[in-house]
Amino acid sequence: MAKIFFEDVVKPTVFSKTKISFNLSALYDKLWEYAIFSLAATGAIIIVLIFVFIFMKAWPVFQASGLKVITTSNFEEQIRHAYFAPLDEQLWEFGLLSLIVGSLTTALGALFIAVPAGVGTAVIICEMSSGLLKRFLEAATRLLAAIPSVIYGLVGLMVVIPLISDRLLNVELQIKYLEYFQLNGYSMLAGIIVLSFMIVPLVIALSVDAINAVPRKYREASLALGITKWRTIIKVVIPAAKSGILAGVILAAGRGIGEAIALSMVSGASANMPSLRHGFVFFLTPVLPLASAIINKSQAISVPSIEAALFSCGVILLVICAFLSISTRIVESAVRRRQGLD
Amino acid sequence: MIKIKIRDASQQLFAWVSALITLAACFGIILFLLVKGHGAVTLEFLLTDPNPTFQAEGAGGILAPMAGTFIVTLTGVVIALPWAIATATYLSEYAKKNLATAYLKLAIDVLSGVPTIVIAIFGVALFTNPTLGFLSSMIEGVEGVNKAFGKSFLVCGIGMAIMVLPYMIKTCEEAIKAVPNAFREASLALGASKKITITDVVLPSARRGIITAIILGMGRIIGDTAIVWLLLGGSIRMTGQQPWWHLSNWLSTLQNTGSTLTTYIFLNSPAGEGNKPELAFAASLVLVVIIVFLNAAAGLIGFMGKVKEE
Numbered sequence: 001m002a003k004i005f006f007e008d009v010v011k012p013t014v015f016s017k018t019k020i021s022f023n024l025s026a027l028y029d030k031l032w033e034y035a036i037f038s039l040a041a042t043g044a045i046i047i048v049l050i051f052v053f054i055f056m057k058a059w060p061v062f063q064a065s066g067l068k069v070i071t072t073s074n075f076e077e078q079i080r081h082a083y084f085a086p087l088d089e090q091l092w093e094f095g096l097l098s099l100i101v102g103s104l105t106t107a108l109g110a111l112f113i114a115v116p117a118g119v120g121t122a123v124i125i126c127e128m129s130s131g132l133l134k135r136f137l138e139a140a141t142r143l144l145a146a147i148p149s150v151i152y153g154l155v156g157l158m159v160v161i162p163l164i165s166d167r168l169l170n171v172e173l174q175i176k177y178l179e180y181f182q183l184n185g186y187s188m189l190a191g192i193i194v195l196s197f198m199i200v201p202l203v204i205a206l207s208v209d210a211i212n213a214v215p216r217k218y219r220e221a222s223l224a225l226g227i228t229k230w231r232t233i234i235k236v237v238i239p240a241a242k243s244g245i246l247a248g249v250i251l252a253a254g255r256g257i258g259e260a261i262a263l264s265m266v267s268g269a270s271a272n273m274p275s276l277r278h279g280f281v282f283f284l285t286p287v288l289p290l291a292s293a294i295i296n297k298s299q300a301i302s303v304p305s306i307e308a309a310l311f312s313c314g315v316i317l318l319v320i321c322a323f324l325s326i327s328t329r330i331v332e333s334a335v336r337r338r339q340g341l342d
Numbered sequence: 343m344i345k346i347k348i349r350d351a352s353q354q355l356f357a358w359v360s361a362l363i364t365l366a367a368c369f370g371i372i373l374f375l376l377v378k379g380h381g382a383v384t385l386e387f388l389l390t391d392p393n394p395t396f397q398a399e400g401a402g403g404i405l406a407p408m409a410g411t412f413i414v415t416l417t418g419v420v421i422a423l424p425w426a427i428a429t430a431t432y433l434s435e436y437a438k439k440n441l442a443t444a445y446l447k448l449a450i451d452v453l454s455g456v457p458t459i460v461i462a463i464f465g466v467a468l469f470t471n472p473t474l475g476f477l478s479s480m481i482e483g484v485e486g487v488n489k490a491f492g493k494s495f496l497v498c499g500i501g502m503a504i505m506v507l508p509y510m511i512k513t514c515e516e517a518i519k520a521v522p523n524a525f526r527e528a529s530l531a532l533g534a535s536k537k538i539t540i541t542d543v544v545l546p547s548a549r550r551g552i553i554t555a556i557i558l559g560m561g562r563i564i565g566d567t568a569i570v571w572l573l574l575g576g577s578i579r580m581t582g583q584q585p586w587w588h589l590s591n592w593l594s595t596l597q598n599t600g601s602t603l604t605t606y607i608f609l610n611s612p613a614g615e616g617n618k619p620e621l622a623f624a625a626s627l628v629l630v631v632i633i634v635f636l637n638a639a640a641g642l643i644g645f646m647g648k649v650k651e652e
Binding site for chain 2: 029
């Protein structure tokens with residue numbers, strides 16, 4: 001941070017030793033620097049404020065439930081009880097495990113589809129296509145990234161949900177699982193499909209950057225050894241670009257975990273715990289990811305305990321996403337260091 | 343040998359199929375909206391206020407949501423732009439390599455990773471504070487509750503500004519760093535102060551990047567739903583003094599709630615309360631057209647920059 005020195009502002013002039021002239025322009029310069037610095041500092045303070053405010057609001061839930069917040073799952077019932085509890089006997093105990101599992105399964109499932117598809121598309125854009133097709137693909141990627149999440153949700157609702165309920169569900173299955181949850185197409189699978197289309201442009205964009213950053217000489221050396229173009233891509237280009245691709249994957253994971261609207265529209269909006277014992281129905285379980293829970297239960301936010309429960313969802317999201325951003329940063333700095341050595 | 347060929351071919355096939363799926367998804371979504379929504383988009387739909395009703399007839403149009411999107415975008419960008427330019431200028435022109443700068447960079451990185459829904463509930467926590475009640479309105483008539491309502495266009499605009507800040511900082515910083523050092527040296531050699539050098543030489547030379555940052559920020563604000571949902575509310579009409587478009591009511595409109603195109607779509611989709619998908623599709627079509635135009639504008643500016651350099 002800059003300091004205002006007395007000599008900078010008030011300078012004795014050469015002409016008279018007794019009279020001191022006031023150097024206005026230097027003062028003005030320093031004030032300008034201060035103004036800029038304080039604006040920049042506000043941005044840095046905001047993130048601290050976000051952490052402080054959200055932790056503060058969520059604190060009663062953490063205090064009342066302790067570790068149970070992340071180890072038990074009975075969210076729907078707890079919300080219902082909390083909603084009807086009298087104002088002076090608020091219920092502060094909440095278990096968010098099913099929401100955390102919902103967030104992780106949808107995000108990981110989407111990554112499982114989007115990462116191979118995104119890297120494949122990036123390879124096509126960078127190495128295998130040219131001219132009009134390349135420009136078309138680039139434009140499509142940019143546009144996919146720019147389409148608002150609510151539109152993904154709407155299209156998912158009108159296309160993916162009917163597809164799932166027509167193709168994968170039948171009355172027998174619905175009756176069989178009625179004791180656990182209602183199968184109606186709104187499911188983890190729908191969430192995964194919609195989310196993978198949402199994060200694929202991110203994976204593509206960062207993979208394209210990473211692949212373009214691989215030095216030409218790597219490819220030339222490989223081709224000169226008589227290796228085919230495709231083997232060069234698989235064995236030389238992608239391994240050289242893998243840290244950059246990893247940064248993209250982490251970024252996409254953060255986006256997937258934080259996505260609220262589209263998932264709240266398609267993923268079922270009831271906090272069930274998906275169980276592997278159900279076999280294939282695992283993917284058809286209606287789930288409620290953390291971010292969508294905040295949207296879904298926001299109508300009841302005037303109840304203090306429910307407000308605190310939603311803020312504790314926010315705390316978990318914030319911690320996960322901060323961790324992911326910091327890991328992206330570490331990966332990126334590792335990439336930069338290695339490129340410096342190359 | 344044949345095995346290797348089959349493996350290579352199948353890998354290539356996978357890459358091509360995924361590229362084509364990406365292409366198909368993009369055009370598929372737009373075509374789907376076009377087919378489903380084009381019938382409802384009429385001049386009347388664009389120019390009437392929405393009307394909460396269960397019938398499709400008389401549900402009105404999307405004038406208020408469009409105006410809402412415009413107001414939120416404008417407030418968001420107006421707040422975020424000077425903030426972003428100042429931070430980017432500080433980082434690229436003044437910051438020394440020390441702990442404070444490292445922290446500032448880390449803070450911006452973490453902020454860019456915070457999901458919009460978390461920024462939204464941060465806004466709920468901050469703006470329901472009674473001292474910030476002037477930004478929205480106070481809750482009146484409930485005994486023992488001293489809280490601000492915490493939902494208004496102003497509040498929503500501030501939330502949006504926080505959301506787009508890191509992206510705009512990054513774009514502005516890149517633009518400022520791309521200005522050749524010779525420009526700065528020439529200006530300083532002419533006796534201009536550092537402040538004059540930045541405001542009269544560096545920032546004007548970086549204007550193309552700054553405009554790109556604005557367009558990027560606008561695109562993100564227009565497409566966001568979570569912040570609007572929690573900081574502007576779930577009503578589709580403007581709730582300030584009527585008529586809301588009257589200039590003398592501007593403050594009341596800004597301090598009260600309304601809707602944007604995204605919440606209009608959400609409310610009219612089968613997931614919302616309205617359940618009039620045809621209107622949701624029509625509004626989505628309008629939204630996508632706006633987004634496509636913004637994208638094209640950003641592309642055009644980049645293209646013009648390239649042409650000028652050559």
